[in-house]
Amino acid sequence: MATPKSRTTQKRRAWPWIALAALVLLALGWWYVRDSFSGNAEAGTAYAARVACSCRQVAGRSLEDCEKDKLDGMEMVSLSEDEDARSVTASVPLMASATARYKEGYGCVLDPWED
Known part of the structure; x- marks a missing residue:
């Protein structure tokens, strides 16, 4: 025992x-x-970048106000802005990132994805 x-x-x-x-x-x-x-994460960041870029560059809203446009379940997606490049980058830490830029006559367009 x-x-x-x-x-x-x-x-x-x-x-x-x-x-x-x-x-x-x-x-x-x-x-x-x-x-x-x-x-x-890739689809969510692409969506968020394009929508937030349009929100900023077309609608003229603040990035903080554009955060409200994210869908439910996108809490991990963070947004950042480059005012000089007229772009918004959305990212999920350690997983995905996407950038959308405003192009005159086209609106906000996603940067090409890299493999």
Whole structure:
């Protein structure tokens, strides 16, 4: 029969292995869904950049006011502006980024995507 002290020691030895197993499961889960997240992030940033650029350059609203135009579920998309280039960049940290620029006669156009 094990003494209480040895059970405590066994529990302490088990925690690093449990933590390692949890990290491995998280990594496998991320690997499984990363393409879906990445695709959604690319589409979301492209949409947000184009809409926010039009909001700024065509409608003349502030970037803060244009933030209100983001759809539900786009909370992770952040917007930034380059006033000199007349562009807006939308990004999801570590996943995707897209820039739309105002072109006279065309409105706001997305920069080409790079592979």
